[in-house]
Amino acid sequence: MPPSAMPEVRASIVLRRNWTGAYTVPATGLYPHQWSWDSAFISIGLRHLSPRRAQRELDSLLSGQWADGRIPQIVYDTRRDDDYAPSAEFWRSADQAGSPPVPTTGLIQPPIHAWAVWLVHTQDPQESERRRFLERAYPRLVAWHRYLRTRRAADTGLATIVHPWESGTDNSPLWDEALAEVPATPQSPLERPDLRHAAASERPSGREYGKYFWLAERYRDHACDDADVDHPFVVEDPTTNALWARSEIALADIAETLGKDGAPHRAEAGRITTAMDMLWCPDFGAYGARDRRTGDVIEKATVGGLLPLLLPADVLGESRAATLVATLQGERFLSIAGIRPPVMAPSYDATAPDLDPGLYWRGPAWFNMTWLLHAGLREHGAPDVMQSGLDEAVDIALAEDFPEYVNPWTGAGHGTRQFSWTAALILDLLRQRAS
Template sequence: MQSVAHLNDHRRAGVTDPTGTEQWLRNAAAGVLAGNWLGSSTVPSRGLYPHQWSWDSAFIALGLRHLSPERARLELRTLFEAQWADGRVPHIVFNPATPAEAYFPGPAFWQAGQTSGIVQPPVHALAVWEVYRANPDTDFLKAMYPKLAAWHEYLRSRRDLGGRGLVSIVHPWESGMDNSPAWDGPLSRVRPIDPAEFVRRDLEHGDAADRPTDDDYGRYVRLAAGYRDLGYDDSHWTSFADAFAVEDPGFNALFAAAEHVMAEIATELGLPGKAAGHRAHAARITQALVSTLWDAEAGFFFPRDALLGELVPRFTCAGLLPLLLADLPVAEELLRTATGPRFGLGVALGVPSYDLTAADFDAAKYWRGPSWFNVGWLVHRGLLAHGELAHARRLRSDLLDSAWRNDFAEYTDPLAGAGHGARAFSWTAALTVDLLSSTT
């Protein structure tokens, strides 16, 4: 199995085109995943993220299915063993063998046993289904289906804080796009906790210029502590003085896509009534997305501040994720925005996380401009859903080239192509394996 070091040796030998060295790239990606494996789950990276993260594990399982279906199943089982009684899947499952001081906020802060109390986007049904399809195991599918159904029911019944049939996130971290400019407005009402009251472990592993500011981090801590002190009770969240509740187009697009996948799973399990119910849920979410978050003049999906009832007009990559929905009625208009100057699809490298034309675009700062591999993978899937094969091929090539040149970096500059953040990042490696295992 090739490591990143072997990959570097191969690159130094003069091989620079990943299309001619796909087996080398696959082996190096497998080496990353082996190095980040804890025995029952995979850490995103050994330094900055030393525990199991929810949507990371879903993306990791999508890659592992090509290398070890058994490990992919275990990755997902381990995550769902930490599912709460109310159905939520926590965004972090803490590894008790990892020193408490290795990550903040840790289990002592969350006071929820060995998990956090917030969630991340629902990409898990897709991971379960694709792992099953790669190596059919009916017992696995039967065991996972009710867990997935409970997770989706939690989102549907507890998180419609805006009353529009859309999920509200209660913390920026729940979007998976932690430091997105889309959260600046809603976050401005949150009083930051004094940074002297906590220790930022993230700055020990990354350039401070690329990370959230102390004020932003203080707001993150305030929100997490407030949600914790309410006992993670969603029904009382909007009365919290510093509440944050946003209907995120990316989260909700992934939820609609997941309901379509749940219909496939239910059909496979011989549950036609359940399958019809999932298809109906997907249709309702899609309709709510278009009627609530679509701005026809801008040709884009914007988040909605559920507390103010107002759209947040920031062009971030989350607004491109509804392309995952094959039945999206505004796909043509959204594709025009994706290929226009704001995102430069087909010109920029990967999928920029923020508007290239914005005055505050930053090619290196966390979720404020860089391209992320998982977003590129999702948009690639969306392009295929709408028959945009030329753009899909170009994006696949960009993603593989970035993985090759930047040692599976956490994120990359969409203009210059330089890698940033952690190297040997698990979802970058896993989704590289997935792209290499299929053709566009």
């Protein structure tokens, strides 16, 4: 289809091609299974095409929930087990207590799901009610958040991640120090089917993958039970906790729609937001991460450190929100001195010496983060901060065939193409612009 074709039609074609009948793969080659936060983002765009299909997307993901409440990072299609590593065979989830009947990882991803469920419901409340969508999803989402609170949050009250993959921002510079002592020598063969679909220069290195596999083996071999006191990677992540708080607000909306008390969920959102103060880095006006093993705050400016903008002013505080907006507009993200302003905010501090605008999460711009930032700016009445960039982002998505991520300055696409959340979120942004 030529670039001049209607943007919504082109986005819908990507989502149709990647649809399996029950869920949407992120990309048919590089990512052939169902990913947790991918499906949440995808459902947000799918709701404009078919609210029922968006509900099925989330129903499919929730069917992979563990007995302890966790929503797994990946639900596997075993027919494609050779196309992605680590595979379902690596995880052997059927051997773990409380695992679902479908093969999954033991790891998780950021908890955006309740918010996605709420947005899908509001697109067509009658269809949602007819299918009892909220009634089915609510107890599963409550169990998911209970897992975070009881299994991943300790004395600080913040949820931890036990693997960089759980952050969704896999090889962000935020994890470098915490990974420094992790061995890069897994027992499993280090297979890299990802390199069949993306250039090595755009993907984590073999050494980084060695560390990732070693950590995954460690977690798997300790029964994925979060009780390994010597686990070498335990980090409080701003993306995970900001989305947890935002999803608690969505849970309150869901509860109240079902005639239940939403106040406990709103209180929980406030508690998480207050606890995030320990991640605040005043030197650059955003949130960092915290290594729970050492207690040290990792003071690096990443796009995830801006995501508390998703929280309303009565939860986040007007002063903190204003500081985050100023940081987004400043030299680290959107107003970088001496070089062309970026089209979209880079995923990592543009003033950092180790910025790489073409390497996975170490500088490129991502469409899901652009969508989240735009939602945060709208929450605080400042959508114009990114409006011109959003218009250009839509053009780049079309010109680059819906890339996984892009160089923030040139708009050059990287990673795989026809990426589902790029198509879905561009579709949502187009609908917002038209409304």
